[in-house]
Amino acid sequence: MSAEIQNNPKPLLSAHGLVKHFGSSRVVDGVDLQCRSGEILGMLGANGAGKTTTLRLCYGFLQPDEGSVFIDGIEREKDPDGVNRLIGVCTQDDTFDTDFTVQDNLLWFGHYFRPRPTDLESRVRELLDRFDLSRYAKAKPDTLSGGYRRRLMIARALVHQPKVLFLDEPTTGLDPQARMAVWELVDGLRNEGLGIVLTTHYMDEAERLSDNLLVLKEGQVVSVGAPRTVLGDLVGEHVVVLDAKIPQAMAVESWLEKEGLSEPTRILNTWQFALDGTGLARFSAAFGELRFEVRPPNLDDLFLQLTDDDS
Amino acid sequence: MRLYLAMTAWQSWAVLRRHLTVYLRNWHTAALPPIFEPIILLLVFGVGLGSNIPDFDWKSQNVSYLAYLAPGIVAYTVFMTAFFQALFAAYIRMHYQKTWDGQLTTQVRLEHVVWGEALWSASLGLAYSVIVIFVLIGFNLGGWLDLHWSGVIATLPLLFLAGVAFAALGLLFTAIVPTIDHMNIPFYLVIMPLGFASNTYFPLESDALLAQAWLMINPLHHLAEGIRLLMLSGIWSYHLVMAVFLFLLMILILLPVDLRLLRRRVLGEN
Numbered sequence: 001m002s003a004e005i006q007n008n009p010k011p012l013l014s015a016h017g018l019v020k021h022f023g024s025s026r027v028v029d030g031v032d033l034q035c036r037s038g039e040i041l042g043m044l045g046a047n048g049a050g051k052t053t054t055l056r057l058c059y060g061f062l063q064p065d066e067g068s069v070f071i072d073g074i075e076r077e078k079d080p081d082g083v084n085r086l087i088g089v090c091t092q093d094d095t096f097d098t099d100f101t102v103q104d105n106l107l108w109f110g111h112y113f114r115p116r117p118t119d120l121e122s123r124v125r126e127l128l129d130r131f132d133l134s135r136y137a138k139a140k141p142d143t144l145s146g147g148y149r150r151r152l153m154i155a156r157a158l159v160h161q162p163k164v165l166f167l168d169e170p171t172t173g174l175d176p177q178a179r180m181a182v183w184e185l186v187d188g189l190r191n192e193g194l195g196i197v198l199t200t201h202y203m204d205e206a207e208r209l210s211d212n213l214l215v216l217k218e219g220q221v222v223s224v225g226a227p228r229t230v231l232g233d234l235v236g237e238h239v240v241v242l243d244a245k246i247p248q249a250m251a252v253e254s255w256l257e258k259e260g261l262s263e264p265t266r267i268l269n270t271w272q273f274a275l276d277g278t279g280l281a282r283f284s285a286a287f288g289e290l291r292f293e294v295r296p297p298n299l300d301d302l303f304l305q306l307t308d309d310d311s
Numbered sequence: 312m313r314l315y316l317a318m319t320a321w322q323s324w325a326v327l328r329r330h331l332t333v334y335l336r337n338w339h340t341a342a343l344p345p346i347f348e349p350i351i352l353l354l355v356f357g358v359g360l361g362s363n364i365p366d367f368d369w370k371s372q373n374v375s376y377l378a379y380l381a382p383g384i385v386a387y388t389v390f391m392t393a394f395f396q397a398l399f400a401a402y403i404r405m406h407y408q409k410t411w412d413g414q415l416t417t418q419v420r421l422e423h424v425v426w427g428e429a430l431w432s433a434s435l436g437l438a439y440s441v442i443v444i445f446v447l448i449g450f451n452l453g454g455w456l457d458l459h460w461s462g463v464i465a466t467l468p469l470l471f472l473a474g475v476a477f478a479a480l481g482l483l484f485t486a487i488v489p490t491i492d493h494m495n496i497p498f499y500l501v502i503m504p505l506g507f508a509s510n511t512y513f514p515l516e517s518d519a520l521l522a523q524a525w526l527m528i529n530p531l532h533h534l535a536e537g538i539r540l541l542m543l544s545g546i547w548s549y550h551l552v553m554a555v556f557l558f559l560l561m562i563l564i565l566l567p568v569d570l571r572l573l574r575r576r577v578l579g580e581n
Contacts, residue, residue, distance in 0.1 A: 023581065061415055062578060084418040095413035099333040108332075111325050112417035157416070 011036050012072050012195035013164050018057050019066035020050075020219075027053050028064070029219035035164065035195040035212075040186070042210030042227075043199040044299065046307045050219040051199040052092065052168055058197065059089045059166045072163055085113055088157035092168040094149050096141035102152055103128065103137040106159050113160040120159075127155040131185065147178025154185060164195045171205060183209060203299035213299075217306055227299070235297040235305060236274030240283065242292035244271045255286055265304050274301065314570055315563075317422040318430070326419060326427020327434065334435070345392070345439035349384050349446045356380055356512070358455070369514060374543060378456055381447050382542045383511035385470075386535035388443050390506060393436035393474035397481025401428045402491060411577060421577060425570055428482060433474025440470045447542075459545035466538055469554060473534055476558035479565035486572035511535045530557035 011034040020028040028050045035041040043051045056062040058069050060076055060083065069076040071083045097105050106124040110117045117123055128134040131151040136144060141152055150170060157165060167186065171179040179202075186209060190196055200206050206213065206227075213230045215223045223230045242252070244266060256264065256273060259282070264271035274297060275283060317323055334341055357377035364376040404410040411424050419427075444463060450456040484497040508515055509531040515522065526532045530553075537550035574580045 021581070022579065059416065062580065080420070081418050089416035091412060091416060093409065093412070095409040095416070097329070097410050097413060098408050099410075108329060109413075109417065111328070112322070112414060112419050114321060114418065156413075 010073075011070075013041075013058065013070070013197065015054075015058055015067065015069045017067035018054060018064045018069070020053055020057055020062060021065055022053075027219050028057060031067070031216070031219070031221055033058075033197075033214050033221070033224070035197050037163070037193045037195050038190055039211045040190050040196045040198055040209050042206040042213045043197065043216065044203075044206055044213055044303065044306075045216035046303070049216040049306070051216055053219075054216065055166055055168050055197065055199055059087055060084055061089075081114070085115070085160065086163045088160070088162035088165045090150075090153045090157045090165070090167045090170055092172065094141070094153060096149075096152065096156075098140065098142055100141075101138050102133055102141055102144070105141060105152065106156055109156050110159045117160045123159060123161070127158060131155040145178075146174050147181060150174060150178070150182055151185070154182070158189070162194070164197070165189060167196060167198045169199055169201060171200070171202065179205070203303055207299050215302065215306070222306075231297045231299070231302060235301045236279075237276045237297070238280050238294050239272055239274050239297050239301055240280070240292050240294055241270055241272050242290060244269050246290065248287065248290060252287065252290075255283070265301075267304075272301065272304075274305075314422050314425075314567055317420075318426045320423055320426075322419040322423035323426035323430060326414060326424055327430045329414075330427070330431040331434070342442070345388070345442045346446070349388065349443040352384055353377065353381065353446070353450060367514075370540065370544070372544065377450075378458070378543060379514070379539070380512060381450070381456055381458065382539035383535045385440050385443050385447070385538055386473075386509075386531060387506060387511045389436040389440045389470045389473050389534075390477050390531050391502075392439045393432040393477040394481040394502060396432035396435050397428055397478035398484050398494060398497070399491075401432075401482060402485045402488070402494070404428075405485065405573075405577065406491070415577075421574060422570055425482060425566065425573060429475050429478040429566070432478035432481065433471050436474030436477065437467065437471045441467070458542045460542075461545060462541040462547065463538075466541060466551070469534070469537075469551065469558075472555065472558045472562075473530070476530065476561040476565070479562055479569060482569040483565055483572070486569055486576055505529070505531060509535055510539075527553075528557070530554055530561065533557060 013033070013035040015031060015033050018028050018031040019026065031050070031054050033041065033054070043054065045051050053062065057064045060080060069083070071086045074082050074086070076083045097108060100108055103124060106127055107120060110120040110123070128137055131154065133148065133151060133155060136148060141149060144152065154167070154170065170186070171182050174182065183205065186196060186198070198206070198209060210227060212225060213223070213227050214221060215230060215234065223233045225233070249271075252271070253263070256262070259279065261273060264273040280294065357380045361376035361380070366373050366375050369379060414424055415421065447456060447458060448460070451458055484494065488494055488497070508525070509529055510526070511531065515526065517523070533550040533554035537548055537554050540546045540548045540550065
């Protein structure tokens with residue numbers, strides 16, 4: 001977390017009671033969220049949990065049925081133009097203007113904002129340099145590799161110097177090297193004081209980048225806070241991993257049922273389940289002869305738990 | 312009302328400017344069809360076919376087929392150009408190029424995108440019609456035509472209005488066709504009949520009630536006849552007033568429907 005957060009307690013983005021229906025389906029159901037300057041808010045959830053819809057409500061692509069969104073104290077409904085001037089959006093899919101070159105994509109994007117970005121041409125040059133795109137300035141975006149396309153998408157979202165940046169699954173489909181390069185860029189933007197809202201399917205990405213996590217399930221916030229707090233709330237203190245083929249498997253299942261715990265998560269030939277400190281002590285006492293691994297919970301456990309609950 | 316006011320918003324004109332910029336990069340190839348198409352049509356139909364058609368009586372004056380055809384091509388050009396820009400070109404930007412999605416992450420909203428597309432389609436329709444008018448001036452100078460030019464300049468705003476109305480019709484199909492292949496349906500069932508059964512290429516005159524009703528509510532018919540009377544006789548007719556009325560009605564009715572349908576298609580809104 002950057003020093004900006006402590007210095008800026010007032011959120012740059014705050015949303016209250018967001019509700020959105022598609023037909024009879026309540027896709028977003030009373031979501032509240034906040035993001036401060038110099039903070040990355042990671043939004044997590046299984047497919048269909050409402051992440052992208054919540055993000056779209058925040059950046060104005062969709063209008064909420066209920067609730068309100070404020071950017072830097074300005075209510076979106078009252079001043080959509082004012083709010084949109086303060087935000088940058090990097091969508092999940094590439095939405096370049098394929099009729100223009102890389103450089104002209106940045107320049108033209110600047111034309112879609114008022115007040116106009118000051119000294120747009122030098123801003124574009126600065127972004128091309130910063131995102132290592134200068135050598136592709138005259139190329140068409142669709143000739144770039146996946147990693148450079150993402151760089152261009154993020155650079156384009158920054159051309160008008162927004163205060164809040166929305167990143168919808170910014171590294172999906174990238175190789176590990178390109179993902180890490182994007183992480184570095186995002187981390188740099190956080191350190192400059194941008195408020196960043198990020199959705200991702202990659203748990204390592206959420207864990208490494210996020211200052212706070214917001215976990216959605218069926219359109220509702222099930223947990224929000226620092227990653228460790230969210231994991232403690234939703235998963236538990238410890239995760240026990242053991243071989244699923246052990247003779248005592250039935251006994252372990254019975255013990256979990258007796259303790260009122262859910263069934264273990266099955267991953268290939270292993271079982272995993274979360275326990276608190278006293279639960280772990282009781283498990284060790286009951287199955288002292290078993291060989292098992294104990295590790296701290298991670299966001300993969302949380303994600304599996306959310307999807308297991310859904311199934 | 313917000314939708315109609317969006318026509319004047321800077322965002323709508325920024326979208327228009329974007330389309331103009333892309334077009335001007337390819338102007339030398341893009342401008343060839345609108346220049347050559349009317350020349351070919353006038354030569355093939357007006358001069359070629361027309362030489363086999365004796366002069367005929369139209370609105371109490373004797374006209375050649377070439378003279379009859381020339382104003383019809385002006386009206387037909389604005390119709391087809393604006394409609395096709397709003398149909399094919401807008402569909403490609405919306406569906407394949409995702410240009411709209413990118414614009415919608417800025418201060419541009421969907422009503423601006425819709426207006427930008429409509430204004431651009433109308434601008435192109437007007438520009439191509441003006442090219443046709445220049446071609447007709449060439450025919451006039453060559454002695455093949457004898458047209459009145461005094462009122463033609465005054466019809467340019469009407470041609471632009473017609474372009475916006477036909478673009479609104481095109482955007483309706485852009486919003487509802489499931490795939491680009493389905494565009495054949497509006498083309499053959501709506502556009503071809505409308506384009507030809509409007510006194511553009513041949514006189515459609517009948518005492519049948521149905522034909523009279525069709526011509527009365529057909530804005531392209533009024534546009535073609537209005538321009539024809541102006542060019543052939545220098546007469547400002549009620550057709551021009553009817554054309555303005557029907558185009559305004561089309562814009563008032565179709566654009567909100569377009570926006571509602573596109574909101575559903577592009578944004579996924581109900």
